Amino acid sequence: xxxxxxxxxxxxxxxxxxxxxxxxxxxxxxxxxxxxxxxxxxxxxxxxxxxxxxxxxxxxxxxxxxxxxxxxxxxxxxxxxxxxxxxxxxxxxxxxxxxxxxxxxxxxxxxxxxxxxxxxxxxxxxxxxxxxxxxxxxxxxxxxxxxxxxxxxxxxxxxxxxxxxxxxxxxxxxxxxxxxxxxxxxxxxxxxxxxxxxxxxxxxxxxxxxxxxxxxxxxxxxxxxxxxxxxxxxxxxxxxxxxxxxxxxxxx
Amino acid sequence: xxxxxxxxxxxxxxxxxxxxxxxxxxxxxxxxxxxxxxxxxxxxxxxxxxxxxxxxxxxxxxxxxxxxxxxxxxxxxxxxxxxxxxxxxxxxxxxxxxxxxxxxxxxxxxxxxxxxxxxxxxxxxxxxxxxxxxxxxxxxxxxxxxxxxxxxxxxxxxxxxxxxxxxxxxxxxxxxxxxxxxxxxxxxxxxxxxxxxxxx
Numbered sequence: 001x002x003x004x005x006x007x008x009x010x011x012x013x014x015x016x017x018x019x020x021x022x023x024x025x026x027x028x029x030x031x032x033x034x035x036x037x038x039x040x041x042x043x044x045x046x047x048x049x050x051x052x053x054x055x056x057x058x059x060x061x062x063x064x065x066x067x068x069x070x071x072x073x074x075x076x077x078x079x080x081x082x083x084x085x086x087x088x089x090x091x092x093x094x095x096x097x098x099x100x101x102x103x104x105x106x107x108x109x110x111x112x113x114x115x116x117x118x119x120x121x122x123x124x125x126x127x128x129x130x131x132x133x134x135x136x137x138x139x140x141x142x143x144x145x146x147x148x149x150x151x152x153x154x155x156x157x158x159x160x161x162x163x164x165x166x167x168x169x170x171x172x173x174x175x176x177x178x179x180x181x182x183x184x185x186x187x188x189x190x191x192x193x194x195x196x197x198x199x200x201x202x203x204x205x206x207x208x209x210x211x212x213x214x215x216x217x218x219x220x221x222x223x224x225x226x227x228x229x230x231x232x233x234x235x236x237x238x239x240x241x242x243x244x245x246x247x248x249x250x251x252x
Numbered sequence: 253x254x255x256x257x258x259x260x261x262x263x264x265x266x267x268x269x270x271x272x273x274x275x276x277x278x279x280x281x282x283x284x285x286x287x288x289x290x291x292x293x294x295x296x297x298x299x300x301x302x303x304x305x306x307x308x309x310x311x312x313x314x315x316x317x318x319x320x321x322x323x324x325x326x327x328x329x330x331x332x333x334x335x336x337x338x339x340x341x342x343x344x345x346x347x348x349x350x351x352x353x354x355x356x357x358x359x360x361x362x363x364x365x366x367x368x369x370x371x372x373x374x375x376x377x378x379x380x381x382x383x384x385x386x387x388x389x390x391x392x393x394x395x396x397x398x399x400x401x402x403x404x405x406x407x408x409x410x411x412x413x414x415x416x417x418x419x420x421x422x423x424x425x426x427x428x429x430x431x432x433x434x435x436x437x438x439x440x441x442x443x444x445x446x447x448x449x450x451x452x
Contacts (some may be wrong), residue, residue: 002368002415003375003394040439045375071270076396076437096266098437121301123371123398168371168398197360199369220367222374252375252394 003252004216004244005045005223006237007201008230010035012051012081015065017231032065033072039230040075042237045252047073048101048171048225051081063095070096078126084108089116093124101171103128104144107151110161117166126201127167131155132175133188140188147175155188156195163198170196171225173203181207181229189219201225209235209243216249253277253450256292258319258332259284261301261309268298268329271436275443277450286318294450295322298436299331303355303401304343307335320348325452326428333423333430334401342401351423351430353406358416368416371400378411378421378433385410385422385429385448395431395438395445397421403432 011018016030036047049069053059059082066079079092080101089100100120106113106127116125130147131140140155159170172192174185184205193200199222202215206226215221229235241251257268259282272280281288289295297319299306310316319326319336328336335347340355347355358370375394378386402419405412410429413421422431429449435442 001366001376002372002397005374070267071273074271074274074437074439074443076398076434094266096270098267123300123373169373193367197370199371199373222367222369 001250002222003045003250004221005201006043006212006240006251007046007048007223007225008039008044008237009048009050009203009225009227010231011227012049012062012065013053015061018052033068036069036073036077039237040073043241043252044075044237046075046223047077049077049079050101051079053081063091066092066095066097080126080128085112086115086119089120089124093120099124099126099168101126101128103130106162107142107144107153107158110165113162113165113167117168122166122168122198125167126169126171127162128171128173129155129158129162130173130175131188133185143175147178156191159192159196163196167198169199169201169222171201171203174205177205178203180205183207183211184215184219184221184224186214186219189215189221193220193222199223206235209240212240213244213247213249216244253294254279254281254292255294255296255450256289257282258289258295258297258315260299260313260315261306265298267434268296268436271443271446272296272450275447275450284313284315286314289318290322293324294452295319295324295326297326297328297332297336299329299335300398301331302343303331303334303340303347304345306331307340307343307345307347310335310348316348320350323427325449327449328428328430329436330399330432330434333432334403336423336428336430337403340401350428351403351406351408351425353404353408353420353423355401355403357401361416371398372415373398375438376413376415376421376433378413380409380412382410382424384452385424385431385445387444387448390441390444393441395421395433395435395441397433399432 084105142153202221410424
């Protein structure tokens with residue numbers, strides 16, 4: 001049976017991991033390649049590298065880093081951040097990325113999802129959706145710029161649209177849950193997972209191991225993504241896998 | 253030990269050479285040169301993409317006949333494996349016909365209580381393994397898959413995986429080996445499988 005996936009997410013700035021914390025056995029703490037290889041060895045099922053570099057000029061170093069990750073890491077990885085046209089994706093594909101993640105550029109230009117899927121195949125295209133639940137309207141509003149800017153789009157219709165346009169996976173981050181560490185947005189996730197036929201990666205809200213059990217059972221997610229709880233060693237991946245296995249969830 | 257990776261219009265070929273380099277292979281070439289492919293000790297036929305477009309490309313370049321005529325161990329990966337089968341539903345195309353089996357699209361069950369998805373994306377187990385590509389300790393291990401189409405079971409099935417149904421997650425006939433999963437992305441298990449292939 002297909003296993004539920006655990007995915008650490010690494011933020012990259014100027015070729016270094018931003019939340020590089022004190023990992024033993026890693027020579028250069030901030031080196032994304034070493035950190036990626038460490039997570040792979042710990043049992044991470046995939047990795048996501050998000051380039052949060054601010055300026056276009058600094059971002060030019062990212063493909064070199066992707067090339068080094070592809071050489072050093074023996075599990076699949078997704079890269080995202082600043083991808084706004086086919087050319088950007090093509091460079092990252094050639095550098096060895098297994099998938100790219102697009103977010104605000106897809107909201108601005110939905111045709112980009114179709115073009116990416118047509119040119120590189122659906123398996124290469126992850127559409128990241130940041131959404132915030134609005135109590136007043138009772139709707140999930142798609143946001144951009146790290147949740148600061150609301151858009152006209154709504155979570156479920158936008159998710160369906162990107163699936164129809166050929167996205168291979170959806171990475172859904174609940175801005176209400178992100179950073180709060182009180183669990184994932186399981187209700188919305190379950191609706192997404194049931195209504196769509198492509199895999200759903202859940203992001204935002206992981207604080208303890210139980211939250212992963214819930215996101216796979218109640219939230220019906222295919223994968224759970226988290227950053228700080230792994231980077232700060234609040235949860236070790238081998239422990240998490242064992243916990244999930246003991247709770248009847250198929251993990252690698 | 254010379255290893256040739258078939259170069260054609262099919263996705264992330266670099267990841268295969270990266271994996272071979274990680275396990276210590278020094279003499280790896282990505283090439284579409286016929287003589288180089290024929291003289292290599294091992295040939296790997298990778299691939300990510302759409303079946304009918306890729307078959308057309310192979311036919312127009314003559315690579316189809318070259319692959320069919322190879323005598324050394326050949327390993328097809330993912331789309332490479334599907335193209336070594338008889339026929340694919342993806343683009344309704346006749347393929348190389350090395351394995352007498354058809355490639356079909358997954359159909360989700362109704363109802364779908366386990367929330368299975370298409371494509372199958374992620375780690376699944378390989379079972380009922382056949383040597384020599386698979387050493388016994390690999391039975392039931394997880395490897396990485398990304399695909400919407402599958403090869404049916406047949407007498408050449410070298411491993412079985414379950415996603416909506418049991419299918420051939422690898423095939424073996426004579427000098428031709430093939431895996432639906434990506435050994436180059438399957439961690440240490442994938443590295444063992446690549447080493448087994450190199451040792452053939």
